[in-house]
Amino acid sequence: MLGRSERRGGRGLPHQGGAHVHFNVGPGWFNCRRKFCISDRRPGSGAAQPGFSPLDKTKPAESKQDGNLKPHPTPPIAPSADKLPIDKIKLPSGFKAEVWSSGHPGARTMVMGDKGTMFMGTRTIGRVYAITDKGGKREPKVIIQGMTQPNRLAFKDGSLYVFAINKVFRYDKIEDNLDKLPEPVELTKAYDLPDTIHHNWKYVDFGPDGKMYVQVGSNCNICETNPGIHGQIRRYNADGTGMEIVARGVRNTVGFDWHPVTKELWFTDKGRDWAGNAGPEDELNRIPKNMEGASFGFPYCHAMGIPDPDVKRPNPCAGVIMPAALTGPHAAGLGIKFYTGSMFPKSYQNVAFIARHGSWNREQKYGYDVVMAKISGGKATIMPFMTGLLNNEKNEFYGRPSYVFQMKDGSLLVSDETSGAVYRITYGDAKTAAR
Amino acid sequence: MTFLRLKWWQPPAFGLAAILLSATAVFAQGGTLAEKIQLCGTCHGEDGNSKTEKTPSLAGQPAFYILNQLFLMREGVRKVEPMAAIVKDLKDSDLDGLSKHYSALAPKRSDEKYDRSLSPRGLAVVAERRCGSCHLPGLVGQQQIPRIAKQRIDYLIQTLKSFRDNPRGGADTAMSAPVAGMSDDDIQALAHYLWSR
Numbered sequence: 001m002l003g004r005s006e007r008r009g010g011r012g013l014p015h016q017g018g019a020h021v022h023f024n025v026g027p028g029w030f031n032c033r034r035k036f037c038i039s040d041r042r043p044g045s046g047a048a049q050p051g052f053s054p055l056d057k058t059k060p061a062e063s064k065q066d067g068n069l070k071p072h073p074t075p076p077i078a079p080s081a082d083k084l085p086i087d088k089i090k091l092p093s094g095f096k097a098e099v100w101s102s103g104h105p106g107a108r109t110m111v112m113g114d115k116g117t118m119f120m121g122t123r124t125i126g127r128v129y130a131i132t133d134k135g136g137k138r139e140p141k142v143i144i145q146g147m148t149q150p151n152r153l154a155f156k157d158g159s160l161y162v163f164a165i166n167k168v169f170r171y172d173k174i175e176d177n178l179d180k181l182p183e184p185v186e187l188t189k190a191y192d193l194p195d196t197i198h199h200n201w202k203y204v205d206f207g208p209d210g211k212m213y214v215q216v217g218s219n220c221n222i223c224e225t226n227p228g229i230h231g232q233i234r235r236y237n238a239d240g241t242g243m244e245i246v247a248r249g250v251r252n253t254v255g256f257d258w259h260p261v262t263k264e265l266w267f268t269d270k271g272r273d274w275a276g277n278a279g280p281e282d283e284l285n286r287i288p289k290n291m292e293g294a295s296f297g298f299p300y301c302h303a304m305g306i307p308d309p310d311v312k313r314p315n316p317c318a319g320v321i322m323p324a325a326l327t328g329p330h331a332a333g334l335g336i337k338f339y340t341g342s343m344f345p346k347s348y349q350n351v352a353f354i355a356r357h358g359s360w361n362r363e364q365k366y367g368y369d370v371v372m373a374k375i376s377g378g379k380a381t382i383m384p385f386m387t388g389l390l391n392n393e394k395n396e397f398y399g400r401p402s403y404v405f406q407m408k409d410g411s412l413l414v415s416d417e418t419s420g421a422v423y424r425i426t427y428g429d430a431k432t433a434a435r
Numbered sequence: 436m437t438f439l440r441l442k443w444w445q446p447p448a449f450g451l452a453a454i455l456l457s458a459t460a461v462f463a464q465g466g467t468l469a470e471k472i473q474l475c476g477t478c479h480g481e482d483g484n485s486k487t488e489k490t491p492s493l494a495g496q497p498a499f500y501i502l503n504q505l506f507l508m509r510e511g512v513r514k515v516e517p518m519a520a521i522v523k524d525l526k527d528s529d530l531d532g533l534s535k536h537y538s539a540l541a542p543k544r545s546d547e548k549y550d551r552s553l554s555p556r557g558l559a560v561v562a563e564r565r566c567g568s569c570h571l572p573g574l575v576g577q578q579q580i581p582r583i584a585k586q587r588i589d590y591l592i593q594t595l596k597s598f599r600d601n602p603r604g605g606a607d608t609a610m611s612a613p614v615a616g617m618s619d620d621d622i623q624a625l626a627h628y629l630w631s632r
Contacts, residue, residue: 058612068569069568070577070609073503076506077502077527077531125506126507126510145511146510146511165608197608197611198611
């Protein structure tokens with residue numbers, strides 16, 4: 001029974017809520033001997049499939065890519081400050097890079113408290129750091145450890161929100177209690193996120209409307225997803241009530257920001273793997289006004305209208321909002337920030353900086369930099385900004401930029417996950433830069 | 436350290452509690468690397484090849500893998516009860532020393548009962564699930580990815596089940612895809628085949 005419905009898969013499955021899908025997983029489930037057997041949890045049922053969609057259609061052999069490509073490890077121990085790749089970084093004329101902080105392995109997202117504490121989320125190493133200024137030197141301190149991929153944090157009204165994989169905690173008055181963290185208020189139940197873990201390390205942020213915007217990734221590389229559960233951006237009231245879906249068909253966004261003028265949400269989205277070295281390319285997307293809730297194409301339609309080779313439907317790109325720009329094959333654009341500071345030249349106003357974490361599913365490595373997206377209406381042009389961490393000839397990298405953060409003085413911070421460091425980019429003479 | 440010297444070479448049957456107690460003492464008191472290795476050996480085998488039920492062999496594991504797992508256990512991301520007290524006070528330099536030591540040792544098969552008839556199915560599972568893509572065609576592991584060839588059968592079964600049924604899913608989501616929906620029979624076959632590699 002299971003086998004037959006799976007064989008029909010490509011044509012017969014409108015989505016996981018469709019009639020062909022076997023929801024009620026009995027004891028027979030574990031006897032399924034096929035490569036992938038049909039099953040998925042019903043929303044809220046708590047049924048047996050953890051982790052990953054069994055509908056994954058990845059076919060690495062057909063991609064003709066080197067079958068030994070695999071994700072890069074994140075070193076759990078950071079190099080000492082003198083071994084950081086700061087000298088390799090290249091910037092446009094007039095810009096400088098310096099080490100802002102170091103010694104915090106797994107450095108990813110950054111969010112600042114009202115009293116100037118920099119909070120930092122990580123993935124596999126499970127830590128949250130607080131970085132404080134001690135006489136002009138930044139000191140990192142582990143404030144949370146042992147969490148499951150607390151990638152993203154948010155800060156509001158004195159409280160730090162920590163989003164781990166499908167768990168949500170709020171630490172009130174945290175900046176007054178950095179030495180002994182208060183017991184968190186757990187909001188996991190209220191947010192009611194799916195229990196699948198793949199692509200569900202979270203990105204979240206408070207929007208201009210004061211709501212919490214939350215990523216819910218696709219639970220696979222490439223598969224039919226239930227558009228009511230996976231592959232979305234949602235928004236909630238801060239306490240987890242009032243959920244609305246603002247974007248669908250989003251494979252895995254782990255960075256978004258709002259345009260300073262139009263207030264529209266722009267987000268990076270990572271393209272699928274094992275469909276060739278050339279892509280489909282990653283995307284920079286915009287949710288146009290009055291188009292909230294629309295689809296961005298996953299899993300049927302990628303990049304500027306490429307039908308998926310493995311998950312097919314008629315008119316795969318019908319009704320899909322095309323990207324504002326492509327951001328490179330397997331480049332892994334993560335953090336994005338529209339620049340609104342006063343330090344950089346005027347031409348940088350409202351330009352989006354995007355940290356590209358760098359490729360793994362590509363034989364010739366790509367990315368490992370920070371690019372600029374110059375916005376014009378609903379479109380964007382991608383240009384290089386911070387380079388030098390990728391050596392094309394040797395096909396090796398020296399750092400992985402993950403997120404960008406704009407400081408009050410207009411300087412730009414870039415976190416480097418593999419070096420466990422943050423670089424500060426300034427413009428102009430030392431006096432301006434020291435502001 | 437006297438009581439330690441009495442116990443480190445004793446077979447594991449002597450009592451896990453006693454070993455853990457002594458281990459905790461030595462690790463907490465910041466003993467030398469050699470002393471720490473002796474203690475690891477009580478369960479993981481003197482030569483890094485485990486004779487202890489459901490306890491992994493460490494010999495020939497990629498150094499980064501050992502370091503990374505020790506780190507994750509120390510931080511409480513990967514929760515392994517018998518290891519918690521042992522790794523608690525390890526310094527980064529210990530992680531480095533231990534991982535280099537074990538990665539240089541030669542892996543050997545355990546003396547578990549091997550069922551040859553399961554191997555063809557195990558081989559098929561390796562191909563279907565593309566284990567070699569990350570663990571390399573020889574299944575010897577690389578960087579953060581462990582060697583699974585010649586690993587203990589009972590440990591492999593336990594580990595695959597915990598990836599499939601989720602308690603170990605979150606620290607590294609990479610294993611959630613390959614084990615999704617794997618049957619108990621296939622896990623059994625895979626474990627026997629990997630042992631024989």
